Amino acid sequence: MLLSLNWLKDFLEIPGKIDALELGRRLTLHTVEIENVEDQLEKFKNVVIGKIVEINPHSNADKLQVTKVDVGGKDNLNIVCGAKNIEVGQMVPVALPGAILPNGIEINEGKIRGEVSEGMLCAEDEIGLGADHDGIMILDKKAKKGQNLAEYLKLNDTVFEVDNKSLTNRPDLLSHIGIAREISVFLNSNLTKKFNKINNYDILETEDSLKELKVSIENNDLCPRYMAIEVEGVEIKESPKWMQDRLSAVGVRPINNMVDITNYIMIECGQPMHAFDSSLIKEIIVRRARKGEKIITLDGEERRLDDEMLVIADGEKPVAVAGVMGGVNSEINPETKNVILESANFEGVRVRKTSQRLGIRTESSMRFEKSLDPNLCSLAIRRAWDLIKEVCPKAQISSKLIDIKSKDKVNFGFDVKPIKLEVEWIKKRLGEDVDSNKITDILEELGFGITKENDEGVLEVEVPTWRATKDVSIKEDLLEEVGRIIGYDNIKPAMPRVELGSPEINQEKVLEKNIKDILSLGLGLSESYNYVFTSEEKLKKINIDPASYIRLANSMSENHTLLKQNLSTNLFDNIRLNQANFDNVSLFEIGMIFMDFSGDINKDDKGEESLPYQERRIGIIEASNKEDVFRKVKGKVESLLDRFDLKVEFVPSEPVLSWGQEGVCANVKVLEKEIGFVCQVDDKVLKNLGIKKKVAVCEIRFSDLFNLINMQGEKKYKSEGKYPALERDLAFVVDNKILYNDIRHEIIGFSNLITRVDLFDVYQGGKLEKNKKNLGFHIIYQSPERTLKADEVENVQNELIKKLEEKYEAHIRNF
Amino acid sequence: MKNELQKIKEEVINKISKIKKEIDINNLEIKYLGRKGELTKILRNLKNLGEEQKKEMGRLGNQIKKEIRKEIERKKEDISGYFSSRDIDVSLPGVKAEIGHLNPLTIVQNELEELFTSMGFMILDGPELESDYYCFEALNIPKNHPARDMQDTFYIDKKNKEGDYDLVMRTHTSPVQVRAMQKYGAPFRGVVPGRAFRNEAVDACHEHSFFQIECLFIDEDISVANLKAVVREMLSKIFEKDVTIRIRPGFFPFVEPGLEVDMSCTICGGRGCPSCKNTGWLEMGGAGMIHPNVLRAGKIDPEKYSGFAFGFGWDRLAMMKFGISDIRLFQSNNLKFLNQF
Numbered sequence A: 001m002l003l004s005l006n007w008l009k010d011f012l013e014i015p016g017k018i019d020a021l022e023l024g025r026r027l028t029l030h031t032v033e034i035e036n037v038e039d040q041l042e043k044f045k046n047v048v049i050g051k052i053v054e055i056n057p058h059s060n061a062d063k064l065q066v067t068k069v070d071v072g073g074k075d076n077l078n079i080v081c082g083a084k085n086i087e088v089g090q091m092v093p094v095a096l097p098g099a100i101l102p103n104g105i106e107i108n109e110g111k112i113r114g115e116v117s118e119g120m121l122c123a124e125d126e127i128g129l130g131a132d133h134d135g136i137m138i139l140d141k142k143a144k145k146g147q148n149l150a151e152y153l154k155l156n157d158t159v160f161e162v163d164n165k166s167l168t169n170r171p172d173l174l175s176h177i178g179i180a181r182e183i184s185v186f187l188n189s190n191l192t193k194k195f196n197k198i199n200n201y202d203i204l205e206t207e208d209s210l211k212e213l214k215v216s217i218e219n220n221d222l223c224p225r226y227m228a229i230e231v232e233g234v235e236i237k238e239s240p241k242w243m244q245d246r247l248s249a250v251g252v253r254p255i256n257n258m259v260d261i262t263n264y265i266m267i268e269c270g271q272p273m274h275a276f277d278s279s280l281i282k283e284i285i286v287r288r289a290r291k292g293e294k295i296i297t298l299d300g301e302e303r304r305l306d307d308e309m310l311v312i313a314d315g316e317k318p319v320a321v322a323g324v325m326g327g328v329n330s331e332i333n334p335e336t337k338n339v340i341l342e343s344a345n346f347e348g349v350r351v352r353k354t355s356q357r358l359g360i361r362t363e364s365s366m367r368f369e370k371s372l373d374p375n376l377c378s379l380a381i382r383r384a385w386d387l388i389k390e391v392c393p394k395a396q397i398s399s400k401l402i403d404i405k406s407k408d409k410v411n412f413g414f415d416v417k418p419i420k421l422e423v424e425w426i427k428k429r430l431g432e433d434v435d436s437n438k439i440t441d442i443l444e445e446l447g448f449g450i451t452k453e454n455d456e457g458v459l460e461v462e463v464p465t466w467r468a469t470k471d472v473s474i475k476e477d478l479l480e481e482v483g484r485i486i487g488y489d490n491i492k493p494a495m496p497r498v499e500l501g502s503p504e505i506n507q508e509k510v511l512e513k514n515i516k517d518i519l520s521l522g523l524g525l526s527e528s529y530n531y532v533f534t535s536e537e538k539l540k541k542i543n544i545d546p547a548s549y550i551r552l553a554n555s556m557s558e559n560h561t562l563l564k565q566n567l568s569t570n571l572f573d574n575i576r577l578n579q580a581n582f583d584n585v586s587l588f589e590i591g592m593i594f595m596d597f598s599g600d601i602n603k604d605d606k607g608e609e610s611l612p613y614q615e616r617r618i619g620i621i622e623a624s625n626k627e628d629v630f631r632k633v634k635g636k637v638e639s640l641l642d643r644f645d646l647k648v649e650f651v652p653s654e655p656v657l658s659w660g661q662e663g664v665c666a667n668v669k670v671l672e673k674e675i676g677f678v679c680q681v682d683d684k685v686l687k688n689l690g691i692k693k694k695v696a697v698c699e700i701r702f703s704d705l706f707n708l709i710n711m712q713g714e715k716k717y718k719s720e721g722k723y724p725a726l727e728r729d730l731a732f733v734v735d736n737k738i739l740y741n742d743i744r745h746e747i748i749g750f751s752n753l754i755t756r757v758d759l760f761d762v763y764q765g766g767k768l769e770k771n772k773k774n775l776g777f778h779i780i781y782q783s784p785e786r787t788l789k790a791d792e793v794e795n796v797q798n799e800l801i802k803k804l805e806e807k808y809e810a811h812i813r814n815f
Numbered sequence B: 001m002k003n004e005l006q007k008i009k010e011e012v013i014n015k016i017s018k019i020k021k022e023i024d025i026n027n028l029e030i031k032y033l034g035r036k037g038e039l040t041k042i043l044r045n046l047k048n049l050g051e052e053q054k055k056e057m058g059r060l061g062n063q064i065k066k067e068i069r070k071e072i073e074r075k076k077e078d079i080s081g082y083f084s085s086r087d088i089d090v091s092l093p094g095v096k097a098e099i100g101h102l103n104p105l106t107i108v109q110n111e112l113e114e115l116f117t118s119m120g121f122m123i124l125d126g127p128e129l130e131s132d133y134y135c136f137e138a139l140n141i142p143k144n145h146p147a148r149d150m151q152d153t154f155y156i157d158k159k160n161k162e163g164d165y166d167l168v169m170r171t172h173t174s175p176v177q178v179r180a181m182q183k184y185g186a187p188f189r190g191v192v193p194g195r196a197f198r199n200e201a202v203d204a205c206h207e208h209s210f211f212q213i214e215c216l217f218i219d220e221d222i223s224v225a226n227l228k229a230v231v232r233e234m235l236s237k238i239f240e241k242d243v244t245i246r247i248r249p250g251f252f253p254f255v256e257p258g259l260e261v262d263m264s265c266t267i268c269g270g271r272g273c274p275s276c277k278n279t280g281w282l283e284m285g286g287a288g289m290i291h292p293n294v295l296r297a298g299k300i301d302p303e304k305y306s307g308f309a310f311g312f313g314w315d316r317l318a319m320m321k322f323g324i325s326d327i328r329l330f331q332s333n334n335l336k337f338l339n340q341f
Helices: A005-011 A020-030 A176-187 A193-199 A241-249 A257-269 A348-358 A363-368 A376-391 A423-430 A436-445 A475-486 A507-522 A536-541 A568-578 A629-642 A683-689 A702-712 A740-748 A790-808 B002-018 B022-033 B038-048 B051-080 B104-118 B175-184 B224-239 B292-297 B314-322 B327-331
Strands: A002-004 A034-039 A047-057 A065-070 A077-081 A091-095 A110-112 A115-117 A158-162 A215-217 A225-232 A274-277 A284-288 A294-296 A302-304 A310-313 A318-321 A339-345 A402-405 A419-422 A449-453 A458-462 A585-602 A610-624 A648-652 A660-670 A673-681 A694-701 A726-735 A754-764 A772-781 A811-813 B129-131 B167-169 B188-197 B209-219 B245-249 B255-264 B281-290 B306-313
Touching: A002 A005, A002 A176, A002 A241, A005 A158, A005 A176, A005 A193, A005 A241, A020 A034, A020 A158, A020 A176, A020 A475, A020 B245, A077 A115, A176 A193, A176 A257, A176 A436, A193 A376, A215 A225, A215 A402, A225 A284, A225 A376, A241 A257, A257 A274, A257 A363, A257 A376, A274 A318, A284 A339, A294 A318, A310 A348, A339 A376, A348 A363, A419 A423, A419 A475, A423 A436, A423 A475, A423 B224, A436 A449, A436 A475, A475 B245, A475 B255, A507 A585, A507 A610, A507 A629, A507 A702, A507 B104, A536 A568, A536 A683, A568 A585, A568 A610, A568 A683, A568 A694, A610 A629, A610 A702, A610 B129, A629 A648, A629 A660, A629 A673, A629 A694, A648 A740, A660 A694, A673 A683, A673 A702, A694 A702, A726 A790, A740 A754, A740 A772, A740 A790, A772 A790, A790 A811, B002 B022, B002 B038, B002 B051, B022 B038, B022 B051, B038 B051, B104 B188, B104 B209, B104 B224, B104 B314, B175 B188, B175 B209, B175 B292, B209 B224, B209 B281, B209 B314, B209 B327, B224 B245, B224 B255, B224 B281, B224 B306, B224 B314, B245 B281, B255 B306, B281 B292, B281 B314, B306 B314, B314 B327
Parallel strands: A215 A284
Antiparallel strands: A002 A158, A034 A158, A047 A065, A047 A091, A065 A077, A110 A115, A225 A339, A225 A402, A274 A339, A284 A310, A294 A302, A310 A318, A419 A458, A449 A458, A585 A610, A610 A694, A648 A660, A660 A673, A673 A694, A726 A772, A726 A811, A754 A772, B129 B167, B188 B209, B209 B306, B245 B255, B255 B281, B281 B306
């Protein structure tokens, strides 16, 4: 929302020492965030008045002309122009190089189709002064060459841009009157007579003899108040310059005097109004739209309506979408003589829904959806009549004032009980010893009524109607009023005084941090953060059917339509991104996956339903030009789990992952529990993904690992054993199909004297037969009770060899 | 004896020059200089000589022993590496162990968690896919509340019995507020670092998936002054200097009063620069005193307890701390970026 400083000055005195920037700063600190303060002179910097002294054809373009323009400087400027309406001798606005036009275009010197152009002749719309783009804006002959356009147009306003987000709960501030009230409180300055006059308007009086407009409301709950009058004898023309200037300053396009008056009131008082051509509507019915009804709105679009929307209809057809936009069929036009002015209050939620369904958000809907004070209606209609008299002195009121209020409701249903407030409580919650009188003063200046005050300092505070719609209803709201007017900056920071205690440690978080440190600082992996989203296209590339994937209802991009069920999909993207720059890419990620079945997190406080299953995973990926990625990834997993004294086993997995290479997929098993998978990525999949390296990937369920680690209990030191250990090496050739895991289990389980088995060598090929592999083990023999004798160990070792030969057809190799 | 010594010296040096393997040089060392080595044997005979000769031969013997040892060492170096101590370039790089890199988001997260743990806060977690109830309803944002406009929410394509979408990607970490209150009651202090989502277009300043840290402090008589102190402490520790903060009104339905926290621009020191849009202030996040309706949703009596909450974009903290100008870099997973941290 934009605010005009000149407009604000209608309603309050601003001390000379407060300049516009300072005012903006104070507004930000006390009321609403001011995003920008712009002086109109600055806005039209480098836009000056020039006289066209020559017009020549463009040598390379029929539709362009080359002008010479005198802007009061030493030389005339050469400017290329495409407009048809220019003539020698005209005074026109010229944007010089360096000018930045309101539409964001920056003017530079350059060549247009081969001709030098040292600026631009401007049309109205290009400099934000109107909608006209038919030709260059032609100025008065008496205009001064070289004069700044803002000066010439007598634009001397300063415009504040308010962040709309900070107005969400303050319908009263969507107006100059509302903002003026705020400023007067925090600057402690006087409001003007005009402010007081408008705020104390009596209801508009109309003669009993006048005709009665036919108005009916079918849905009282959606329209707490509807006021209307007819005015006859208006002459539709441009509104006066002062009004156009004000509207332009705050970004509202001037249209004609009647429409401008309604807009002017909306910007000034915050009440949206609408003007109908009286001859185009027979009666006014406020009702829900009927399914299938259509209306062409003022923006020229045909809108399809439904029964969730509220319309103004005339018995036959909708003539306006209530609170959102009027219809073309009842629009004010050059022939309009009689006007019906509507000043109504529409229920906020309905307006919001309607505007959402139609996809149009207007200055009007934006105000209604925040729940406007229905008392504003009468103020606005009275103000409208004042302005019409000023702009169209011949106009007459030609109907009685219609004022329909929703029945049986105190203050239109916005009945807020007085709030009980302890002054001491305010001080305690702010943490600042504010003077009690200051507190009551602030509330009263903001329009709150202090109706009672007892000896204990308990106040009864009455909420003004413009704050009572949805904004203020509890004492915490009053705390805010006092806090922000005093200024939160004036509250001294103070650390809370609470009982000392060490916090409950979140063990999962601790583990997560440990894992990240081990993987990155210990094992050389870098940390990815991927989106939780994925897409059908991506899944297709890795042979996954997306049917079971959770889908977003309102995704903004085709790349983010589904919630991922594995970390690999997006880690593959990371490999592709980095493959050109790095020989090896080693990454990990700890992130969430989402499944389409219920998990164990409650959905609400009733606890009957659960959220979809969500799981934290650890992903590890290695990409390299070499073949060893699968073993590298497994090694990282082993090293990681070693840190937690967990021994890992890789068990061939069935079925194979859709992106895994046949025969190179395994489950990660720890203490007989499967906690994840590891696989080499299939070559075809890599090709689909555009990856030119070998890739292996592993995913581990975080919570499974967490539980296993917890089961381990505290780490305990194990002594090396009193009696010496003997080490024997054993190497043998077996068939490829025989798993290391099985052999290892066989050896370690063979005798209780064998305490450790370490694989030190494995190879295939070379002199070995096809389909054979050589495995070499260190076998550690130790007894907790005695020193082992060499021949004792030799015996066991020989038995073991025999067993391996029998069971696995192992061929022992001699060293 | 002198001749014997000279002969051994020549013999050894000649042999050394021909040696190519480490094992041979070791054997040679043992053969001549070992306990039973040939040179040792000769020197052992010194004791049989006269005083004068003993002195002379002793000196010569030791000198030759030193020279041989030097030759052996030199040979060892020649064999073991191509650098010899004679012409080592000490400025050459060492042999590096490969080390990985934590994402800067994690680095800042760790700092935040340590800081808050040291002040007695619990570190909490919550679901990223959240219910409408915890994300909005329980936070005093009923259906059709205009505040939902501000939340460009990703809804999950699953409707409940009433035919409404009631699952969302959480738009902030605040849902954990009510979950934590329901679980732990009051008094309570905790922080929630986590990922949140907004359905908006991505550019250098905006991410649809971003990172927030939520802070929650509930006890008797908690005040705005307390909130200011904790916020200032956090920012001062993260930026390792005293920072100036500015608190101004803001609107968030789950707090009353609602506050916006600005920090004096770390880049220009508050004078005004493009980073702070010439205001001298950087917007850090939303804050406020927990709304009584939210305390009630968390089964906490708002008449007995009060509390504050704030939520800051910790990705933005990381941007400021490390001078990262594009928020998209965090989730770009480009090693050229990650390798810097």
